[in-house]
Amino acid sequence: MVAAATPLTADLHPDIKLLVRHIEMLFGAGCDGIALFGTTGEGTEFSVEDRTEALDGVIAAGIAPGRLIVSVGALSIPDIARLAHHALDRGVDSLLLMPPCVYRGGITEDGTFRFYATVIDRISRVDLKLCLYHFPDICGVPLTTRVIRRLDEAYPGIISGVKDSGGDLDFTEALIGRFSHLSIYTGSETHLPQTLAAGARGTICGLGNAMPRLMRAMFDAPTAFDRRKLVPALLGGDSILSRKPFPASVKAVLASASGEPGWNRVLPPMSEIAMPERDWLLRDFFSWEQNLPPAWRIFQPSEQEDRSQVVKMKRA
Template identity: 25%
Template structure:
């Protein structure tokens, strides 16, 4: 199905059993909660999905399973995070075979590519596939920034459609809009800047805490889209302490704890990650407990 680069798209966590196998039953339970809340797409195998610990076959199994389970209700994207151009081209080919509707692409992993190398990397993959591509621009975590001049070159590839904007610079939304108008869709990728980015013109939100709180996340997007800004802000202010769990090196463990609290997941992570312990765990649990105790009653955001 075609991808409309707008709305809320959860970067879903990958569910594991205690035996460290994919837990597809629990994964399906979370997918159903996302769909029932009204999300607009699903993103697999990102940082939150523990992509760096997944085998190629596990990524392919997740893609095939999700595509079948979602059954055309929303588009399914898979993250491409490879060390070589050859590997990225192969991953894109496999994604298309497995039923993905689009790709989220990081710059080359490990090697800090220069601007020209980064552009050629994205172009090579774009020219190898029919799938639409969202460039993941996160220089804070991945040390390579895709600048406006680089995007100007990349947009010669018609299937490069969107950017996951995670520079942490809110004014970058305006810069992109000024430079490219609607040619490059903007999906904000930082939970704690999400509403601000949407109000400045971002088209959608690749979200993290949505994994545990799908309805609240979609409500914020839909309310601001309909001009009900005060209502969106009220929910967002309640949400912010929880959203801050996403901008943390232990975001996977944090969000999985939140999923446990809302009945949408388990605490199982894949080593070298380990479940939280001690004061760190107590702090996260207290944030979640406070959030649940004050959970807002949502308006009918779907109508």
């Protein structure tokens, strides 16, 4: 699943038409589903109204809600509950929730449990499927196995899985081993060979925005050994996009590939990538992609290949 970047209008609201075209491109490139308004999608910087209107617009455009995971992270628990009810009423697959990035140094395991428990009690729906989101580098609050166990036991059937973006393979494998009944997703794409072999459900990843066919090829490779052979190619592209803040880098690539300069917009406090660094990043990224086998490219297919996915991104 791809943690989708969110294109913006000139007044910094989600550009729903461009977002729909992006999602269509990703599905056409082999992605199984989309996570909306996560960290790559700058979700917590949007208002509740922006996020609910964007979800309604995406579904109205024909995107199946059952292929969507919606991140409902916010600083206010009532806002989280509003976002959750709206998404569940639309029939999305599940919800994704990270602890809020406030009081970073003072939140204990009991506090983390209390946060999730309060959210679940406030939502109070039997159709709730909640995927916990471990990303301590962003929010400063880790999700420990003890907290996950407490939540799973207190709310059986509600906790559907864990997205682990902590970057610690040992921790991801521990989650897979201890919570085999939950869907464990890695947010670290280079760990996919090992985590799939250990029993992970898959990945919810930001890199899929810019290299969905390569991610699909890694997922579909028959063995962990075959998947590991794709890791150097993945690392090559990742190292280029990681020179600058990741959402801005991905958006720069999408703006250049689609001919839509609006893709370059990011929400404050993030900044667009300044020149000449943006040109250098784009030069190196498209050079990296050109060296991939044609079947793995998304922006520069071979002359013989159907270019419909690229055209779809550029249509008026």
